[in-house]
Amino acid sequence: LQAEIVTIGTELLLGEILDTNSAWIAQRLMTIGLNLFYTTTVGDNMPRMTQVLRQALERSEVVITTGGLGPTVDDMTRDAVAAATHRDLYLDEDLVREIAAYFGRRGFTMTDNNKVQARIPRGARIIHNPVGTAPCFAVEFEGRVIISLPGVPHEMRHLMETEVLPYLRAHFGLTNVIKSRTIRTCGIGESAVGAQIEDLMGLSNPTVGTRAHPGQTDLKITAKAESEAAAMALIAPIEADLRRRLGDFIFGVDEQTLSGVVARLLAERGQTLATVETTTRGELANQLAEAGLKVEALLGGVTVASEAGLAPALGLAPADVTAWGFPSQALADAAAQAVRARLGADYGLAVIGPFDPAKPDAPPVYFSLATPQGLVQGESRQGRAGPSGRGWLIHLASDMVRRQLLG
Amino acid sequence: LQAEIVTIGTELLLGEILDTNSAWIAQRLMTIGLNLFYTTTVGDNMPRMTQVLRQALERSEVVITTGGLGPTVDDMTRDAVAAATHRDLYLDEDLVREIAAYFGRRGFTMTDNNKVQARIPRGARIIHNPVGTAPCFAVEFEGRVIISLPGVPHEMRHLMETEVLPYLRAHFGLTNVIKSRTIRTCGIGESAVGAQIEDLMGLSNPTVGTRAHPGQTDLKITAKAESEAAAMALIAPIEADLRRRLGDFIFGVDEQTLSGVVARLLAERGQTLATVETTTRGELANQLAEAGLKVEALLGGVTVASEAGLAPALGLAPADVTAWGFPSQALADAAAQAVRARLGADYGLAVIGPFDPAKPDAPPVYFSLATPQGLVQGESRQGRAGPSGRGWLIHLASDMVRRQLLG
Numbered sequence: 001l002q003a004e005i006v007t008i009g010t011e012l013l014l015g016e017i018l019d020t021n022s023a024w025i026a027q028r029l030m031t032i033g034l035n036l037f038y039t040t041t042v043g044d045n046m047p048r049m050t051q052v053l054r055q056a057l058e059r060s061e062v063v064i065t066t067g068g069l070g071p072t073v074d075d076m077t078r079d080a081v082a083a084a085t086h087r088d089l090y091l092d093e094d095l096v097r098e099i100a101a102y103f104g105r106r107g108f109t110m111t112d113n114n115k116v117q118a119r120i121p122r123g124a125r126i127i128h129n130p131v132g133t134a135p136c137f138a139v140e141f142e143g144r145v146i147i148s149l150p151g152v153p154h155e156m157r158h159l160m161e162t163e164v165l166p167y168l169r170a171h172f173g174l175t176n177v178i179k180s181r182t183i184r185t186c187g188i189g190e191s192a193v194g195a196q197i198e199d200l201m202g203l204s205n206p207t208v209g210t211r212a213h214p215g216q217t218d219l220k221i222t223a224k225a226e227s228e229a230a231a232m233a234l235i236a237p238i239e240a241d242l243r244r245r246l247g248d249f250i251f252g253v254d255e256q257t258l259s260g261v262v263a264r265l266l267a268e269r270g271q272t273l274a275t276v277e278t279t280t281r282g283e284l285a286n287q288l289a290e291a292g293l294k295v296e297a298l299l300g301g302v303t304v305a306s307e308a309g310l311a312p313a314l315g316l317a318p319a320d321v322t323a324w325g326f327p328s329q330a331l332a333d334a335a336a337q338a339v340r341a342r343l344g345a346d347y348g349l350a351v352i353g354p355f356d357p358a359k360p361d362a363p364p365v366y367f368s369l370a371t372p373q374g375l376v377q378g379e380s381r382q383g384r385a386g387p388s389g390r391g392w393l394i395h396l397a398s399d400m401v402r403r404q405l406l407g
Numbered sequence: 408l409q410a411e412i413v414t415i416g417t418e419l420l421l422g423e424i425l426d427t428n429s430a431w432i433a434q435r436l437m438t439i440g441l442n443l444f445y446t447t448t449v450g451d452n453m454p455r456m457t458q459v460l461r462q463a464l465e466r467s468e469v470v471i472t473t474g475g476l477g478p479t480v481d482d483m484t485r486d487a488v489a490a491a492t493h494r495d496l497y498l499d500e501d502l503v504r505e506i507a508a509y510f511g512r513r514g515f516t517m518t519d520n521n522k523v524q525a526r527i528p529r530g531a532r533i534i535h536n537p538v539g540t541a542p543c544f545a546v547e548f549e550g551r552v553i554i555s556l557p558g559v560p561h562e563m564r565h566l567m568e569t570e571v572l573p574y575l576r577a578h579f580g581l582t583n584v585i586k587s588r589t590i591r592t593c594g595i596g597e598s599a600v601g602a603q604i605e606d607l608m609g610l611s612n613p614t615v616g617t618r619a620h621p622g623q624t625d626l627k628i629t630a631k632a633e634s635e636a637a638a639m640a641l642i643a644p645i646e647a648d649l650r651r652r653l654g655d656f657i658f659g660v661d662e663q664t665l666s667g668v669v670a671r672l673l674a675e676r677g678q679t680l681a682t683v684e685t686t687t688r689g690e691l692a693n694q695l696a697e698a699g700l701k702v703e704a705l706l707g708g709v710t711v712a713s714e715a716g717l718a719p720a721l722g723l724a725p726a727d728v729t730a731w732g733f734p735s736q737a738l739a740d741a742a743a744q745a746v747r748a749r750l751g752a753d754y755g756l757a758v759i760g761p762f763d764p765a766k767p768d769a770p771p772v773y774f775s776l777a778t779p780q781g782l783v784q785g786e787s788r789q790g791r792a793g794p795s796g797r798g799w800l801i802h803l804a805s806d807m808v809r810r811q812l813l814g
Binding site: 013014016019020022026030036037045052055211272281283285288289292298300302304308309312313315342343344 | 420430434704709717
């Protein structure tokens with residue numbers, strides 16, 4: 001079975017909006033054993049949309065469209081699907097009432113424009129949309145199926161999970177389930193991980209693959225079986241084996257993030273963390289704050305955006321800062337201790353380095369973690385620019401806290 | 408003239424990498440008057456790649472491919488282009504030497520694998536790649552042209568700018584230039600902007616369109632002319648007109664950001680800003696710090712990730728914080744004054760509100776700007792979740808500083 005996605009919208013084609021839906025849909029289709037073969041983006045133009053949909057239906061059994069279901073004249077997915085499947089549109093009065101009710105619940109009145117959204121290709125299976133105004137639909141046509149979903153990511157995702165995936169499984173009798181488990185590591189590079197698991201990378205079911213991110217290497221175990229439980233049973237022994245081989249380089253699985261793990265460990269211990277950072281520009285505090293929203297574990301962070309700001313932000317003596325030098329291990333240590341004391345936290349974490357670490361001859365970035373037992377120090381000379389460089393530093397710093405909390 | 412893009416790579420199709428190249432290429436093609444009609448993504452599979460390229464050459468005069476030019480067996484763009492244009496590949500010995508030299512300059516030895524990259528469809532025009540190992544090429548075929556570029560963004564961009572755009576202009580005799588100017592506003596909604604410029608939105612050359620972002624409305628003026636200067640001459644009077652109508656709602660143009668404008672205004676005045684924030688989780692400090700890297704204007708920011716962290720982070724008396732209530736205007740005022748005093752800044756900016764502003768019945772977010780002349784206050788009840796909600800708050804807060812600095 002072959003699936004393809006058609007994303008519709010001139011704003012997508014011209015790059016004014018970045019398409020994140022296709023990637024997500026591809027991943028979800030894989031879990032029911034449907035492989036994606038093509039993604040096509042086409043602008044809001046009836047003849048071109050229709051031609052793309054016709055071609056998609058010629059080569060693929062499952063076609064999923066996103067976008068073009070809104071109430072404006074630019075929204076022509078309904079018309080193009082009807083044209084590509086040789087039928088007309090009708091106004092579904094039940095859907096009109098449903099849309100009016102959706103507006104009513106939010107204290108708005110439905111305009112005539114919005115009625116357009118209740119026009120449905122004749123014979124289509126209606127997919128009700130409880131999270132937005134655009135009703136969706138599936139048209140079965142010559143043994144194939146074309147499903148039209150809204151472009152708004154949270155609406156599309158909700159409908160895929162609750163309606164489209166169950167429908168596709170039932171319609172095509174898809175009995176295979178593909179499950180993945182992602183094991184996340186830090187403090188070890190992709191080639192070092194690869195060397196330790198080379199034999200496992202030759203397996204065929206489950207498969208094991210690696211993927212490197214800044215400061216993090218993921219291992220993905222993927223199994224195909226007739227049920228979710230059977231797939232998980234294939235995955236479990238491989239996961240156990242990986243855990244034996246990689247030990248505490250593993251910080252989490254699946255959707256877990258290193259910041260989230262640090263926040264959870266702090267919350268479990270009833271402890272708190274305060275941060276101070278230069279090179280990472282507040283992104284360390286931002287990631288920890290986001291992770292910490294669910295657990296009351298973090299007090300706060302100080303972002304220092306210029307060398308001159310360091311002493312006043314932390315209550316350090318300017319003469320001391322000058323004597324230690326910027327950046328330096330001594331300054332990082334003092335900053336970690338100062339932010340720990342100032343915010344009354346159990347741990348103070350400092351990432352003190354150049355504002356532009358990618359400049360030639362830039363000094364290193366110094367890490368210091370002030371704990372009730374003393375200081376843990378670190379240093380990075382990787383000198384990468386941009387978000388990926390900062391991602392590295394944030395991972396190194398967060399991993400210091402994780403290892404400290406785990407003892 | 409019709410252009411289309413074919414992006415090649417299973418990792419793109421499956422969403423393991425997000426395609427940012429297509430959007431950029433679309434924008435650049437527009438500047439020479441070439442309109443993009445389709446983007447197709449296809450995996451690393453010879454028959455499917457070839458079929459997609461054949462179809463692209465049937466419907467478009469210009470086809471640009473990205474990806475699949477590397478040295479591995481998965482890299483089949485060379486083969487697919489040759490097959491789609493009915494020719495074979497030959498090993499270009501000059502290119503082999505060029506690739507060997509590229510490796511040599513970096514202290515590496517070329518492997519046999521890399522020689523594959525010097526295989527070129529017979530009769531193709533070679534596009535030398537000084538910034539990577541993958542040579543690129545253009546094949547002219549039945550009045551059409553297919554150009555294959557690497558997927559690595561910085562290589563692709565360099566080759567587009569220096570080779571591909573000049574080649575396309577010359578090859579198709581494209582004399583028109585399309586230039587755009589984006590006028591950026593804040594503090595005024597898209598519909599209010601629309602109402603003020605309705606007459607201009609009917610123009611045909613230049614055209615004027617609006618686009619809403621969280622807390623920001625952009626106006627884009629686009630002109631087509633025979634030279635860049637002529638296009639700019641069409642744009643100038645419209646820009647002047649927009650400036651008359653929208654006054655100080657306009658904060659910048661083109662690539663300028665509100666954070667960047669605030670940082671520049673501070674630097675021009677030799678003044679400094681310190682921030683303290685809850686709801687925005689450090690993103691305000693992060694944006695200002697990023698903008699402030701080029702101008703020494705910002706001292707730093709304090710991110711508070713829990714209610715309990717507020718008093719110690721700012722040196723406020725816990726009893727006072729309790730008396731004011733969290734959040735409240737009085738607390739925001741005290742926080743702004745405290746962060747201003749603590750960091751010795753000219754301005755202290757506080758954004759104090761609930762950690763989850765989208766919860767039903769969430770209290771408002773309070774803003775306070777402590778200046779040498781006293782306090783400026785603000786409040787937002789928009790209650791949006793996620794990055795877009797935080798984007799709104801950051802824009803509102805930054806615009807308070809901008810308006811204060813402009814008097």
